[in-house]
Amino acid sequence: MKKLTSFPRRILCAILSVVFVFLLSACRDAVPTGGDLSADGGGVGRDTGTVSTPPDTSDAPVTDAQTDAPDTTVPETDPPATEPPVTGPTYPSFSDDGVLTICLDAGHGFGDVGTDSAFLGDKSEKDITLPIVLKLKDKLEALGFTVILTHDGQTFPKSAIDNGDNLFNPKERISYAHTLNIDYFLSIHCDSYEADSSVKGTRVYYSMGTPYESDSSTAAVKITKGINDALPNAKKTVIRNMEFDSAYYVIRMAHVPSALIEIGFVTNQTDAENMLSEDWQNTFADGIANGLNDYFT
Template identity: 30%
Template sequence: MKTKFFALFVSLLCFLFIFTSCADKSSEKSKPPENPAGEDGKITILLDAGHGFGDVGCTSEYLNGLYEYELTWHLTEDLAKKLETKGYTVLLTHNGEIYPSVSDICERADALGIGYMADKMNAENNVFDAYERAVHSSVLDSEVEIDLLLSIHVNANADSNEVTGFEIDYCAENESSEMTKFVFDSICSSLERDFEGRRLKKFADSWNMAFIITKYTTMPSILFETGFASTPSDAELLLDTAWRSKLTDSLADGISKYFELEH
């Protein structure tokens, strides 16, 4: 009997040991990085104004002739200024007028030893597509250490003109996803506080569901859909410069709260 009790006691100890070490691991995982600025100690944000250059993105009869690429550029330019005022280094995947050539991206990627799918790099089509942007972003990350990539878009729904709100995505299977989650949560909190009552749909996508720019990148990468061009009330907000400014304030605040370790 005694031996049985001893064996039971040892098993219980083993169970407790395994349980507590697992619990430790999971709490370790949920801790934000101690130094979100990374090894260089400098915070560099890369902004990507979605679309442009042969790809106008979405539009609708409610956007007064504007296209997604024009709205994303206005938002990106505005957010860049606000982040710079807060002291961050801001880079852009393109400047609204020109984008890096595919041959330049490939040359730099080759020199840095960054792998990419050569057949997806298309110099002929005159489109700076999501995959090329992702490789370009990874090149910049290797060159200057990017701490966050935020790609800004406008949504559209083909079946309904009643869907409203924000949508925000990151790839849960990207190599940086554990870090991304914290800045993602910080941006979401900011949006929830500043746009109370507005729908905010959050996606931590699997590899298959994720947007290209959030998965083929080496740094924390988030794609943000600002509103639905296909819904009259959202289109009205997207055209309103005061509302857009409130939105870029909120994004800048969410980003800052994370990098200043105010979480």
Template identity: 30%
Template sequence: MKRTNFGYTTRRRKRHRFTPRFFLILAGLFAIIALLFFIASGGFKAKPADPVVNPNPGDLEGEDTPQPDVWVMIDPGHGGDLYPGCYYGGYRESDLDLQVALKVRTILENNGYGVLMTRDDDSEVGLYERTELCNESEAQVFLSIHANAFESDLSVNGISTWYNGETNEENKIFAGLVQSHASLATGARNRGLSEDDELIVIRETNVPCCLIEIGFMSNETELANLVNEDYQQKLAQGLADAIMEYLESKAPAGDGEEGGESGSGEESGSGSN
């Protein structure tokens, strides 16, 4: 039946009833939309795993990294601004000592030796502190590296090695190897061995030890060699070979004086202790 209302013809509207199935479909659509939005926003990104904390790093390190059986203590002479040692041509002795010492360390470590150093930067380390570091460590030998100078005669050149003959009879054997290998490796003049019972770093050290003067910075030609990278590498190889030979054999190998003259205290101007 039609009704007229203000000139418009209207019909009775039929009511639509929503069934439970309709609501289920609608809920499903909302769930799908929500899921797509969640994925788009990165909701399924993997959560980073918590870092694994080793409760005892020393245990794992000991298992994975075999520790060297033999240790060496290398002592680069001087260090710091208070006492850098000799100074010639714009070069400090302490820097040259360290450069050579670091090369020796690398060679020894590459051959399976453990290497300790009294300093590995431009730090100032006391003389007695150096010997204590060695005596309290597992080091089996101690090598102190210095450079020399003699202002009274700038022509003086060559390598010499000092040892203490009273504290340990092995000192001379070790010093002989160091002197011989260093001279042969570099071709520098072999000034031989010198005995001194007062140099602190070789007097107070308990293991076989010696102090090498790798050359005279006061000599222009020798200084040019000492600052040369290739020459330093040859010198370091000679020192490392001497250390390894001594540790492997423990046998006398000469006093290192053949082919050169014994160094004298009057030509040692580095003030090394």
């Protein structure tokens, strides 16, 4: 019995030994050592490389903080930039000669016919502004004013800037006016608005931001009242105060209180017919003359 029992025990021990060696070998493969990791570093590195490599931020949106970051290339020790001195236009001044003198500027003329429309036939703006200015001159002189015209429709002063194009542009007109000891400057024009032929009426423009703004405003009110009183049945004349930078050149550069009157719209049939009418021109000029007389007295 002992022999019988001892034999399987030796076999069992041998089996257990084989199993133990097998398990030891299997455990050695299943639990890698540090040496195994090092040896397989390339593979591990590829897998984890996307984590360890800094992300490409070249396409990342630029944050406000970055765009608002101060420009550090400017040394802080630089002196602060100084604003260039504000230099407005220079206006000539004259001593008061005791004579009330008004300069009248008939818009356009010579090589510049101004605006026109079918309602004016073969006439244009220049054929309205000059006749009204000539009538106004007579009326103002009758009231005791001295009147100087920038031009008479035949010639214009050659002492002014003259670029030879025969247009007598606004800069040339003001260049001439600046040589005159005058008390008021008035430019006469016609308006146009092709988009809507129903637009009509007189507009009196003056420039804000000049040394003469307050007086120009007061005079514009007087002239407007004079026109409305002279033409009680017409559409009421309106005043337009213009920002200096966008104001018509002649009214922001005049060296005295000034206005530019757009008599009416050549694109409106009623306005056009009125502006071509001698009677209407006389009445309209009466209104301006009375307004200026009211302003100066």
